[in-house]
Amino acid sequence: MISKKAKYALKALKVLAERYAKGPVLISEIAMQERIPKKFLEAILLDLRNNGVLQSQKGKGGGYMLRIPPEEVSFSKVLRIIDGPIAPALCVSMFFYGKCDDCKEEETCSLRSVLAKWRDANLAVLDNTTLADVLKAESESRMNMDSSSVS
Amino acid sequence: MISKKAKYALKALKVLAERYAKGPVLISEIAMQERIPKKFLEAILLDLRNNGVLQSQKGKGGGYMLRIPPEEVSFSKVLRIIDGPIAPALCVSMFFYGKCDDCKEEETCSLRSVLAKWRDANLAVLDNTTLADVLKAESESRMNMDSSSVS
DNA sequence: ATTTAATCTACAAATTTTATAGACTTGCTA
DNA sequence: TAGCAAGTCTATAAAATTTGTAGATTAAAT
Numbered sequence: 552m553i554s555k556k557a558k559y560a561l562k563a564l565k566v567l568a569e570r571y572a573k574g575p576v577l578i579s580e581i582a583m584q585e586r587i588p589k590k591f592l593e594a595i596l597l598d599l600r601n602n603g604v605l606q607s608q609k610g611k612g613g614g615y616m617l618r619i620p621p622e623e624v625s626f627s628k629v630l631r632i633i634d635g636p637i638a639p640a641l642c643v644s645m646f647f648y649g650k651c652d653d654c655k656e657e658e659t660c661s662l663r664s665v666l667a668k669w670r671d672a673n674l675a676v677l678d679n680t681t682l683a684d685v686l687k688a689e690s691e692s693r694m695n696m697d698s699s700s701v702s
Numbered sequence: 703m704i705s706k707k708a709k710y711a712l713k714a715l716k717v718l719a720e721r722y723a724k725g726p727v728l729i730s731e732i733a734m735q736e737r738i739p740k741k742f743l744e745a746i747l748l749d750l751r752n753n754g755v756l757q758s759q760k761g762k763g764g765g766y767m768l769r770i771p772p773e774e775v776s777f778s779k780v781l782r783i784i785d786g787p788i789a790p791a792l793c794v795s796m797f798f799y800g801k802c803d804d805c806k807e808e809e810t811c812s813l814r815s816v817l818a819k820w821r822d823a824n825l826a827v828l829d830n831t832t833l834a835d836v837l838k839a840e841s842e843s844r845m846n847m848d849s850s851s852v853s
Numbered sequence: 854a855t856t857t858a859a860t861c862t863a864c865a866a867a868t869t870t871t872a873t874a875g876a877c878t879t880g881c882t883a
Numbered sequence: 884t885a886g887c888a889a890g891t892c893t894a895t896a897a898a899a900t901t902t903g904t905a906g907a908t909t910a911a912a913t
Contacts, residue, residue, distance in 0.1 A: 553790045610911030611857045639704045661840035669827050676823045680816055689812035760890045761880030
């Protein structure tokens with residue numbers, strides 16, 4: 552399960568992706584629209600900014616915006632920033648590698664190869680899923696709504 | 703990341719798989735061999751027993767053993783018992799489905815379809831990975847050790 | 854100057870994870 | 884049937900993480 556924080560982040564990013572290249576969006580606006588506690592959201596957006604995903608502008612007319620196009624913001628990037636390792640265990644993590652404190656010898660750990668396979672499957676999806684895919688899903692779901700409401 | 707508890711569970715199960723159909727194994731033996739706090743392990747094994755994975759025997763000569771063959775103990779089964787939902791969010795969970803408390807309308811949630819894709823990729827691996835695979839990995843790693851120590 | 858909006862620091866409540874202690878039950882065996 | 888060996892149950896608590904809040908500060912625009 553991803554954390555609430557990560558879900559908040561993805562939702563906020565969805566909003567920002569929708570308004571990509573259309574000027575800054577207010578934190579308070581995103582918070583309201585997506586029902587995210589404002590102060591909490593502030594911390595999240597700041598984190599995303601400090602990691603190169605977002606750009607911010609202070610003062611009147613300011614706000615947040617994507618620094619890179621939606622199709623370059625992968626889920627793996629976002630989740631690593633907000634939730635940390637994606638791998639099921641540190642010993643098979645690519646970005647947060649560390650020795651599992653409860654393992655004796657890593658080289659011969661039979662769990663490890665299995666966990667690595669799991670990690671690979673995860674990354675195959677998360678590396679190749681971006682905000683652009685969320686936008687696409689959004690527009691498709693709206694299409695379905697339209698057609699189903701024709702009746 | 704899986705919890706420490708889940709990792710303990712998998713390690714304990716590996717030991718029990720190695721000794722499948724060879725009589726009961728003591729909790730204390732597993733705890734020692736895998737460096738797991740004994741009292742903690744007790745709770746874990748009990749949980750696995752109450753969910754049909756293990757079988758136990760009290761009194762002298764007692765202990766724990768697999769109730770079903772290693773190739774039938776999938777990672778998904780174990781992780782669901784110990785860590786709960788495998789899906790990245792409740793709204794796309796198959797066994798623990800629930801409405802995400804931070805979502806407005808689930809039907810049109812654009813994150814949802816993406817999260818579902820992720821879940822599917824996870825399950826494809828976890829449903830098809832069992833203790834038998836761990837045993838296989840174990841024996842393969844031992845083979846590599848042998849050949850590399852020939853020099 | 855004043856207002857607007859992001860930023861920073863500190864904290865605190867709530868929840869989950871990781872344990873530990875000790876009494877209890879069951880089954881074996883001498 | 885006494886006594887030991889092993890799992891079982893209940894309760895609790897320490898530690899860590901997650902989630903959220905408060906208030907002062909900085910930067911930009913007008």
